[in-house]
Amino acid sequence: MPISLDLKEFEPPLLEFGGPGIFTDPRDGLREGGPFDLRFGAARSERVNVGLVGCEEMVARTMEWLTRTQGHLPADAGTASYPAFPGFEAVFRSKLNVDARWTVSFSGPGSDLHKALTLSNPSQRFDAVLAAFSSGLHRLATLEIAKPDVVICCLSDEIIDKCWTVKKTFSVEEKRAAEALKKRKASDQIDLFDSLTEEQPDDLLSRDFRRALKARAMVERLPVQIATTNLVLDGSSNQGPATRAWNSSVGLYYKAGGIPWRMKLEGPETCFVGISFHHVRTRDKHLVKSSIAQAFSSQGEGFAIRGGDIEYDDSQGRNVHLTKNQAAQLGRDVLTEYRDRVGGTPLRVVLHKTSTYSDGEREGFRGALAEVPVVELVNVMTTQFRLVRFGAYPPNRGTLCTVNDAQSYLFTTGYMREFETYPGPHIPTPIQISGDQVTDLDQVARDILSLSRMNWNTANITGGTPVTLFFARRVGGIMAEYGMATDEKPPSSFRYYM
Numbered sequence: 001m002p003i004s005l006d007l008k009e010f011e012p013p014l015l016e017f018g019g020p021g022i023f024t025d026p027r028d029g030l031r032e033g034g035p036f037d038l039r040f041g042a043a044r045s046e047r048v049n050v051g052l053v054g055c056e057e058m059v060a061r062t063m064e065w066l067t068r069t070q071g072h073l074p075a076d077a078g079t080a081s082y083p084a085f086p087g088f089e090a091v092f093r094s095k096l097n098v099d100a101r102w103t104v105s106f107s108g109p110g111s112d113l114h115k116a117l118t119l120s121n122p123s124q125r126f127d128a129v130l131a132a133f134s135s136g137l138h139r140l141a142t143l144e145i146a147k148p149d150v151v152i153c154c155l156s157d158e159i160i161d162k163c164w165t166v167k168k169t170f171s172v173e174e175k176r177a178a179e180a181l182k183k184r185k186a187s188d189q190i191d192l193f194d195s196l197t198e199e200q201p202d203d204l205l206s207r208d209f210r211r212a213l214k215a216r217a218m219v220e221r222l223p224v225q226i227a228t229t230n231l232v233l234d235g236s237s238n239q240g241p242a243t244r245a246w247n248s249s250v251g252l253y254y255k256a257g258g259i260p261w262r263m264k265l266e267g268p269e270t271c272f273v274g275i276s277f278h279h280v281r282t283r284d285k286h287l288v289k290s291s292i293a294q295a296f297s298s299q300g301e302g303f304a305i306r307g308g309d310i311e312y313d314d315s316q317g318r319n320v321h322l323t324k325n326q327a328a329q330l331g332r333d334v335l336t337e338y339r340d341r342v343g344g345t346p347l348r349v350v351l352h353k354t355s356t357y358s359d360g361e362r363e364g365f366r367g368a369l370a371e372v373p374v375v376e377l378v379n380v381m382t383t384q385f386r387l388v389r390f391g392a393y394p395p396n397r398g399t400l401c402t403v404n405d406a407q408s409y410l411f412t413t414g415y416m417r418e419f420e421t422y423p424g425p426h427i428p429t430p431i432q433i434s435g436d437q438v439t440d441l442d443q444v445a446r447d448i449l450s451l452s453r454m455n456w457n458t459a460n461i462t463g464g465t466p467v468t469l470f471f472a473r474r475v476g477g478i479m480a481e482y483g484m485a486t487d488e489k490p491p492s493s494f495r496y497y498m
Contacts, residue, residue: 003404008442010398012418013450014264018093024418026261026459027083027246034093037259047095048088048256049146051102051222053136054154055113058227059105062154063098065232069245070096076240081419085245092253092260102148104136117158126166126207129159134216141220149256152225153213160228163209208477214496215481219488223255223495246459254456255495263450265298267443268347268374271338272296272451274468275330275353277320278476295334296454296467301341302494305333306479320355327364335369337492348374350447352468354381357436377436378444380469385409385430393421394428397464400445401430408433410445412452412464423462431464457498471497 012024018038023029037044050066052059069088076082088096106113112135116128133153140147210226217224230238231248238244250260273295296302307322307330322330338346349372351365357377369375387395387409395401397414409430415422422428431448438444451466463470475497482490490496 006402006405008400009396010400010442010446010449012398012416013446013453015261015453016264017261022264025461026250026453029261030091030250030459031086034091035253035258035260036262038093045094045149045257047097048092048150048253048258049097049099049102049148050252050256051104051140051148051151052098052154053104053133053140053151054106054227055111055156056105056107058154058156058229058232059103061229061232062152062227065227066096066098068241069249073242073245076242081421081423082240082243083246085242085249088245088249091249092258094253094258101143101145102140102151104139106132106136117162122162122166126163126209126212129163130209130212130216133213134219137217137220137222137224141222147222150223150225150252151217152227152252153217154227154232155209157229159209165206165208167206207481211474211477212481214478215485218478218482218491218496219485221491223493225252225255243460247457250459251457251498255498257495260456263298263454265447265450269342269344270298270348270350270447271334271346272298272447272466272468273334273349273351274466274472275351276469276472276476278473278480295338296451297338297342297346301338302456302467303337303341303492304475304479304490304494304497305330305337305492306490307333321358322361322364324360324364324367327361328368329364331365331368335372346372348372348376350376350378350444352378352380352448352466354469355379362436374439376438376444378438379432379434380448380466381432381434383409383430383432385432386427387411387430397428398449399430400442408441408445410448412449412466413462416462428464 014022014024015026015029016022016036017029017033018035019033021029021033023032052062054062069085071087072090073085073087075084085091088094108114111132113129113132116125116132119125119128137151137153140151213226214224225248227248229235231244234241239247254260295305307326334349335345349369356379357365362377365377366375385401385403385407387399387401389395393415395411395414397411397416399411399414400408401411402408410433411428411430413424413428433441433444433448435441435444448466451468452464453461454467455463455470478497479490
């Protein structure tokens with residue numbers, strides 16, 4: 001049976017910045033036009049106030065690094081892929097402001113951080129180090145004078161080695177009790193004491209320090225940036241100084257409240273939503289947390305929303321779905337948050353999901369979004385499909401291949417004409433895209449390519465995952481940690497999750 005292939009290639013996505021002109025590379029746009037929020041005039045701040053929390057040595061190293069980023073850093077490799085960094089103020093038209101009043105430095109063997117690191121029990125050490133940083137964040141958040149816009153948490157190599165991850169271990173008695181409870185649940189023989197036990201806070205079986213720290217910072221309503229020696233020190237295994245400065249400075253500027261750039265979207269005002277499922281394992285539960293990893297308006301607003309819990313069944317595997325009511329609630333929450341931020345209802349909503357939509361999900365989302373003129377449910381899925389072309393390089397980034405007019409594959413990575421190379425270590429893997437009531441698949445593909453350049457945690461343009469799905473696992477993990485710290489609803493601004 002003959003196979004029909006239809007190939008088309010899209011131009012690199014266009015981005016808008018503060019000044020006139022449209023660019024495809026954020027670094028070019030920032031140099032020439034400045035950040036997008038320059039268009040806001042007097043409403044934007046011309047200072048980025050930065051706080052620092054960490055041990056004395058790492059705080060000093062981070063301050064030295066920030067000083068370096070305020071000056072010119074030459075190109076790392078002399079190619080277009082690694083341009084020079086002109087300096088923070090030259091790029092963002094804002095002054096980087098570091099002040100001693102926004103610095104919490106732990107020094108000496110008597111400090112809480114030093115004592116915490118000497119604990120032998122991994123779980124206790126993790127909690128104690130986290131508590132030390134939390135106290136520093138709380139101190140900055142409760143200043144009587146203006147608090148910093150963003151806080152850099154300076155993590156030493158010792159913290160990375162001793163606290164980066166921790167897994168919960170159980171005693172023999174705890175294992176026996178958990179097994180007995182599991183059997184009673186299976187036989188529906190739950191007594192009063194079991195019910196009381198289940199109401200107690202859950203302990204996560206596996207924890208990540210970065211996510212836990214960001215969750216504690218969210219409690220204080222402070223966006224944070226993580227600094228390690230890989231960022232602040234030069235080394236043969238690190239990226240060059242200019243590349244590190246570009247990436248870290250973009251993230252710092254966004255978390256401080258700025259908008260570095262915006263995707264240029266032809267067509268109606270659109271809200272793009274990525275839906276993911278985050279697995280959470282506790283002492284006696286395996287839940288699937290449904291979360292909107294992020295939702296973005298084409299105006300640049302980003303937010304995250306937590307959905308309902310789904311009791312996990314091993315038979316589900318990776319094929320987890322929301323109920324009709326849960327999908328409807330998420331849809332309503334998206335519209336509510338969108339209106340609060342943008343001031344009106346979008347004319348188009350596009351949902352991205354890495355698995356198929358169930359009948360209940362389709363009914364729930366479409367019912368909740370009935371007042372939106374255009375609603376598209378898009379599947380963005382991994383695939384084993386590969387495409388090889390003659391020559392030394394793989395297919396171009398932006399290539400859409402449709403097989404037998406039925407299946408469509410989009411290369412979000414590949415050969416980049418602007419760099420005249422393929423900046424990747426492996427054969428590029430396309431994504432399979434399909435949709436429910438999608439009127440223009442080409443537009444869906446162009447949207448995905450544009451969203452892959454909306455990661456404001458980096459200035460790199462070689463990534464291929466749309467921002468609607470890129471941070472899905474991180475967002476879910478932070479929300480799980482946030483639930484351990486407080487019963488309050490987590491803040492929605494995406495600045496807390498990046």
